[in-house]
Amino acid sequence: MSFPALLLYGIFFVYPLLKGIGMSLTDWDGMGTANFVGLSNFAKFFQDSRAMGDIRTTLIFAAGSAVFLNLVGLGYALLMEHSFRGRSIARVIIYLPAIISPLIMGYIWYFLLQPGRGFLYHAAEQLGTTFFLGKWMNNYPTTMAVLIFVNVWQYAGMTMIIYLAGLKNISPDILEAAIVDGAGSWQRFTRVTLPLLMPAIRINVVTNIIGSLSVFDVIMSLTEGGPGYATESLSIYIMRMCYGSRTGYSTAVAMILFFIILIPVLISLYLTKEKSDA
Amino acid sequence: MMRQENKAFRTFRVMIVVLICLLCIIPFYILLVLSLNSPSRIYYEGNIFIPSFDWSNYAAAWEKSRIGLAMINSGVITFGTLGLTIVLGGMAGYAIARHNTTYNKLVFSLLIGCMMIPGIINTVPLYTLMRRIEAVNKLWGMILVCSALAMPSAVFIYTTFVRALPKELDEAAEVDGCTGFHAFWRIIFPILKPATASFVILNGFGVWNNYAQAVFFLQSREKQNIPQALSVFFQQFGGAKWHLMAATAVIAIIPVVIIFLVFQRQFIEGLTEGAVKG
Numbered sequence: 001m002s003f004p005a006l007l008l009y010g011i012f013f014v015y016p017l018l019k020g021i022g023m024s025l026t027d028w029d030g031m032g033t034a035n036f037v038g039l040s041n042f043a044k045f046f047q048d049s050r051a052m053g054d055i056r057t058t059l060i061f062a063a064g065s066a067v068f069l070n071l072v073g074l075g076y077a078l079l080m081e082h083s084f085r086g087r088s089i090a091r092v093i094i095y096l097p098a099i100i101s102p103l104i105m106g107y108i109w110y111f112l113l114q115p116g117r118g119f120l121y122h123a124a125e126q127l128g129t130t131f132f133l134g135k136w137m138n139n140y141p142t143t144m145a146v147l148i149f150v151n152v153w154q155y156a157g158m159t160m161i162i163y164l165a166g167l168k169n170i171s172p173d174i175l176e177a178a179i180v181d182g183a184g185s186w187q188r189f190t191r192v193t194l195p196l197l198m199p200a201i202r203i204n205v206v207t208n209i210i211g212s213l214s215v216f217d218v219i220m221s222l223t224e225g226g227p228g229y230a231t232e233s234l235s236i237y238i239m240r241m242c243y244g245s246r247t248g249y250s251t252a253v254a255m256i257l258f259f260i261i262l263i264p265v266l267i268s269l270y271l272t273k274e275k276s277d278a
Numbered sequence: 279m280m281r282q283e284n285k286a287f288r289t290f291r292v293m294i295v296v297l298i299c300l301l302c303i304i305p306f307y308i309l310l311v312l313s314l315n316s317p318s319r320i321y322y323e324g325n326i327f328i329p330s331f332d333w334s335n336y337a338a339a340w341e342k343s344r345i346g347l348a349m350i351n352s353g354v355i356t357f358g359t360l361g362l363t364i365v366l367g368g369m370a371g372y373a374i375a376r377h378n379t380t381y382n383k384l385v386f387s388l389l390i391g392c393m394m395i396p397g398i399i400n401t402v403p404l405y406t407l408m409r410r411i412e413a414v415n416k417l418w419g420m421i422l423v424c425s426a427l428a429m430p431s432a433v434f435i436y437t438t439f440v441r442a443l444p445k446e447l448d449e450a451a452e453v454d455g456c457t458g459f460h461a462f463w464r465i466i467f468p469i470l471k472p473a474t475a476s477f478v479i480l481n482g483f484g485v486w487n488n489y490a491q492a493v494f495f496l497q498s499r500e501k502q503n504i505p506q507a508l509s510v511f512f513q514q515f516g517g518a519k520w521h522l523m524a525a526t527a528v529i530a531i532i533p534v535v536i537i538f539l540v541f542q543r544q545f546i547e548g549l550t551e552g553a554v555k556g
Contacts, residue, residue, distance in 0.1 A: 001369040001370065001372060001373035001459065001462065002369065002370035002373040002381075002382055002385045002433075004369065005367055005369065005370035005385075005389075005429055005432075005433060006370070006385050008362075008366060008422065008425060008426055008429065009388075009389060009392075009426050009429045009430075011407075011426075012407075012422050012425070013400065013404075013426040014388070014392065015407070016400040016401075016403035016404035016407055017399065017403070019406075020402065023402070023403055023406075030406065076298065079291055079295055080295065084288065084291070084295075085292075086292075086295075088546075090295050090296075090298075091546060092538075092546070093299045094298060094302055096303075096306075096535070097302055097305075099483045099535075099538050100531050100534060101486075101489065101505050101530075101531075102487070102489075103487070103489045103509060104487075104508060104527055104530055104531060107508065107512060107523070108305050108306070108308075108309050108527060109305065111308070111309065111520060111523075111524060119311075119312065119326070122326060123326060126326065153301070153302075157302070161549045161550060162549075165549075165551075168550070206394070210394055210396055211396075213396075214396035214397075214399075214490075216398065216489065217489045217490065217505070221509065221512075238398060238401070238402065239398075239401075239493060239494070242401075242494075247402060247406070250402050254398065254400070254402060255399075257399060258395065258399050261394075261395075261396070261399075
């Protein structure tokens with residue numbers, strides 16, 4: 001009875017995946033005949049300064065997102081761990097942004113942050129200063145910071161829920177035993193809580209890495225990859241190359257992105273596994 | 279003394295949680311304000327947090343953006359994808375959990391192994407396949423693509439769930455004269471409800487919000503889903519007419535927010551349980 005599922009998955013996922021390997025070795029434009037060009041698409045990619053910029057943007061976005069999503073999500077979870085009045089409402093509110101399309105979320109922040117026109121720009125102007133809001137798009141670090149901020153703002157609730165589930169699984173007896181043994185609160189956190197949270201850390205880190213390395217929506221709506229191609233991600237580059245009739249080349253880029261995702265995922269799986277066994 | 283410190287700390291914590299909630303809510307409030315400003319209002323004069331309550335924006339946005347049609351399309355795609363994946367994934371999960379054959383083991387490892395590959399990696403070769411079978415700009419085509427992407431998650435959830443069910447259930451079904459698919463559909467499937475619920479929770483919004491695949495497979499205006507319709511509508515104005523853009527965004531997120539608020543309890547619990555098992 002598993003055959004229908006396998007058939008659907010085989011045709012619409014595995015087959016194109018394998019087909020892509022072959023296509024990445026051709027100069028196919030999506031219409032005419034495809035000529036075998038060996039690895040020249042891969043060579044072209046690494047010589048293209050726009051592509052190298054996209055790798056940098058993708059990696060910075062992913063590293064920033066993964067680090068801050070986990071720190072902020074864990075921070076939220078520790079704040080929300082013990083019950084207080086209104087906790088369940090707060091949990092719903094903090095999770096709310098995560099259910100909305102990241103494309104729409106990007107547009108909402110575009111309305112807020114657009115230099116010289118955004119709502120927050122004008123609000124700040126009324127207070128007599130515009131902070132960095134007038135020119136964040138002019139320089140790369142602030143543009144990246146804004147993109148990472150919006151992503152973290154949207155998905156911190158999701159990492160929080162998973163950390164809350166992890167914290168709930170830690171038996172209070174273990175923490176009490178640590179108190180009896182004379183452990184301070186910082187020691188309890190680093191020596192007891194964190195190691196026991198490892199499964200939750202693992203899920204969060206891996207999903208955040210996969211999600212942010214393949215980022216597409218939020219950049220499309222917030223900067224469209226601009227100014228120029230400065231904040232273009234590899235996913236957007238693949239889409240644009242495909243539309244630019246460089247079909248073979250775009251599949252080669254997808255293969256490269258595959259390894260860019262695979263390597264950090266395997267590393268983080270390995271690192272979190274070691275510690276949970278210890 | 280100790281008690282008082284605790285109380286102060288608790289107040290402090292509640293204050294921080296309130297601030298975080300405000301941070302999550304305010305962008306939505308500002309979106310509402312923008313959507314209710316009349317086009318002639320000189321932006322940001324007077325109290326910028328109070329809109330001019332021009333409700334006609336909504337009628338104009340509804341008409342011009344064709345968001346209603348996009349909602350129907352998104353609805354068809356979401357229900358079709360979830361329905362197809364639940365039936366095929368449920369059958370596969372049941373078979374894999376009950377019959378520990380080499381074939382089933384292979385199917386399971388293939389699906390789980392590919393689970394971490396984001397759709398963008400094979401989208402370009404998939405696009406050429408979809409063009410060949412004339413599935414581009416068809417809702418059924420998008421349903422098949424989204425179903426393939428959601429299949430690993432469905433199979434994983436159902437397999438884990440069925441493994442925890444007692445085998446006597448299958449035997450009871452056989453005694454009643456039900457075999458194979460019949461037994462599955464009449465006896466097992468209804469018991470799988472909790473697994474179905476967590477699958478829908480984990481995947482429903484993602485299908486509804488899909489943009490990275492919609493860009494490729496739903497280009498015609500008749501078949502656009504919500505994110506695709508919004509991005510086309512927004513690009514059309516090139517950043518002008520914020521009142522219409524904001525009103526469209528509000529209309530677009532209303533269904534998601536309502537569904538989330540109605541089912542928030544099941545939702546948060548489902549996510550929490552999913553995290554513990556995953």
